[in-house]
Amino acid sequence: MLSILGPNDRADGVLLATGPVRNVSQDQTIYSMSEPAEAILKVVSGMVRTCRFMSNGRRQIDAFHIEGDVFGFEAGAHYSLSAEAVSDCTLVCYRRSDLLSLAARHQGLANQLYLHSIRNLARAHAHACLLGRFSALEKLASFLADESAHSPQREQVTLAMNRTDIADYLGLTVETVSRSLAMLRRSKLIEFSSPREIKLKDLNGLRVLAV
Secondary structure, X not given: OEEOOOOOOOEOOEOOOEEOEEEEOOOOEEEOOOOEOOXXXXXXXXXXXXXXXXXXXXXXXXXXXXXXXXXXOOOOOEOOOEEEEOOOEEEEEEEHHHHHHHHOOXXXXXXXXHHHHHHHHHHHHHXXXXXXXXXXXXXXXXXXXXXXXXOOOOOEEEOOOOHHHHHHHHOOOHHHHHXXXXXXXXXXOEEEEEOOEEEEOOHHHHHHXXX
């Protein structure tokens, strides 16, 4: 059992809102669109993608969730997105009804849930702005700059997601992602250590391109 709160977030001297741990294998579905939204989940390790599937079969990735992120918030009774494991993941699952009931009695938990929901809203807004960028290069430069912010070494990014995931997140084709990465490499902004390990040789240049 793990808590949705950090080690310093306590109310009435009791650590609140614990839930069972769930291990999910790479590419396994965590929940699907239109299922009853019975759980809110926290990423302990690994990466999760939330996405929607269009009537034509195409997939649009809404967000990538990493360690410490909480996802599964819904205004209605059903999930509006599907959630899948990008890599092997460890999650904590909280029954939505129990969590909201407990939050009504404990301000610390209510504040934490509010902060997580606001972060997800800000992430969705930033993603919408990203999709509105003019060129594929701008989208990819912004994506890599954002990834560097979560990397232990700001100038070295190890991607958990594959190029299909990146394409579906940026609203591009896989071929366009590959061509754009090659252009960034030729411009000496990035360098590949391996297909998923990228050295950001000119992080400031990427940030300028992303503006």
